Amino acid sequence: MGNCMYGLCDSFGCSKNTNIRLKLPAVCFIWQIAMIILFGIFVRYNEESDTHWIEHKKTKRNLSDIENDFYYRYPSFQDVHVMIFVGFGFLMTFLKRYSFGAVGFNFLIAAFGIQWALLMQGWFHSFGTGKILIAVENLINADFCVGSCLIAYGAVLGKVSPVQLLVMTLCGVTLFAIDEFIILNVIHAKDAGGSMSIHTFGACYGLAISWVLYRPDLNQSKRLLGSVYHSDVFAMIGTLFLWLFWPSFNSAICSHGDGQHRAAINTYLALASTVLTSVAISSLSKDKGKLDMVHIQNSTLAGGVAVGTAAEFMLMPYGALIVGFCCGIISTLGYVYVTPFLEKNLKIQDTCGINNLHCMPGIIGGIVGAISAAGATEYVYGSEGLSPYIGTMFPMVPRLQGGHQAAGLCVAIVFGIGGGIAVGTVLKLPIWGDPADDNCFDDEVYWELPEDEESHSVILEYNNHMRNKHQDV
Template sequence: MIFLGCGFLFAFLRRYGFSSIAFNLLIAAVGVQWAVIVNGLLLNFQDGFVQINLMSVVTATMSIVSVLISAGVLLGKVNPVQLIFMTIVEVTAMATNRWIVTEFLRIDSHVAMMNVHIFGAYFGLTIAWLHTQPILATEIKRSKERSEPVSDLFSMIGALFLWMFFPSFNSMLVQNIAEKKNAVYNTYFALAVSAVTAFSMSAMTSKNGKLNMNHIRNAALAGGVIISFSAYMIQFPWIAMTLGLLAGIVSVHGLNYIQTCLNSVFEMHDTCGVHATFGLPGILGGAAHAILLLTSPWEDFTTLGYHALVHVGALCFTLFLSIGVGLITGIILKFKWWRAPQDWKYFDDQAYWEFPHLARKL
């Protein structure tokens, strides 16, 4: 999911395929190593040593999702050195968030991990607001941001890979066997409904009734995001399916309207539509989790109300921390020593890669 799924998902830009896939590998490889260290110091430190085992490596790899989501916002507008710096900062901030949420708010570890969607989306959007130029000036520059059939096909392969294995992400850290099975089943239900909804809403919102590949690959994944917090606890499939329906509707409308609004009004350019795919569904999923806690039949209302309030507090803390750290990171990334690409080099592999077949002989 991390190295193949996310890499190909962001390979839709017609002149940025090399960088989309390879830079994904670079920041994921760097981030996993750093996450093992940071998570070990904060969460797995015993007897003066960082405890490393299979689960710590899996947890570190899952933590990288937030970085890859943020990189999707900034795709094509920053250089590899900036991405590596952003990775180190975000992994540290995300690990700190998990440590505070689990140690002080007593949120379960697998629920705290699902904050990666929200953290990554709003961390990246905050950097984009400060760092990148939101509206490209000429039609030639805008054309680089477009896709072509081959690049869209590669991107859809990544989306399919994520779609198939999303249940493993939502269930990996769940310890109870029955709850782990619930997480798998409910994630598949939500994903299936969000995929069908993506096709329906794409055709309904199009002027000529045709499908938009951007809607399909993004909105089909939104069901896995919205169900991530509560997949383990849902006992009835219709609840998961309803959340999947809501995610598909919100994601398609977010891609159609909110993404344009972010760019033109708030000057916050989101290359991959991360806000509609991960940000909004993540917030809705967190809110749904709090509501489901209030309706749980196993405890009295006072206890349930306290748990729901704590989860809402954890959600708000994640948002504030992601935006706060994103502001600091965005300010640092504006310094000239990074040699950030100019807007006329956005979304173009030739700024970073050799193309022997395009070289001219003297």
């Protein structure tokens, strides 16, 4: 079976060279070797993951082993890890013939990205010492950073080569680390669950790239731009693991004790609320009230995105429900109206609808964070929770904090769009092995498919057979 299964290549111009036999291995080897060298120079264990922990815990009021940060954060880390690799990977398997690419390339770029993220984030947080000292919290942050690149992948799913994805991830991680440093350490905004730095940034980055890479003739591969029954069930694996573990995502790097506790509760509630409004709008939007799997797979997650920044705040349980309520509506309406609008009017082709799942809810999340920070009172937070500069919650007085939160949101948007346009321009060069317009969304291009893909080929054959018969008659 050749590269182009419809025998149209010669006449219609599948002229693009998708052979990546040298490019992909070269990029993988060069980058992995670079990682080894840079890790050799810069990265060491920190005092909690080093054998010196024995001495360290004695110096600190006789800590017990259980107070090693590992036990505070490792369960959440593993949940986040599941979200990044299984959650994002399977969420994108909904296309009928791009499941290998969805789950496989997600795996590849995440595995590369986490290494580069450890370095980039480490450099920004270890000025002066010269060494990056890592522990479980760094692993979580690396997973977070990669999450933003996987979000961006959702916009270009099926339209780019793995080499482009690796470039996109390299640049995305770099931009993320700068962006995050500015938001958290320069502006001193809080962003525990990353509504701004992960979701808004990642979605803007992906949408901007997709805009630069606009393909006017993409409808040539329209036949592959849908799901089949079982691919939709596979996608639900991704949806559910993302939905389930989102409380861990938003709470993973919160402060010990009540911070993590509260973030998990807020996220749990926001997500529950989102499901009901997503279902409601999905049913309203269709003939006979039938539900659309695209909405169930994606919009039900919007509440988790939107509650990210404010997860740790005293948002109150009803506040979380309200955030989820609104986002379920907005995200589902996004799939119904905004995605077609973006494609038609703004020339942004967004395969997975990341605008609806990450961009709009992420921006809402940033706004919710700004408002709830600005409105924080000592009555709610307690004097010890809120005293400026020494309290656990905000580094500034509430009103000022609110302004800084809003500034953080703007930074994320600017970095996302600006970075995306720059990177997209690089990716447009004709050297990366991307597929032709009529080969998009097809695993055939980059994967050895099972030789006897019976059900598929028989059906095609059968269809042809029937067609010929009709013509004969």
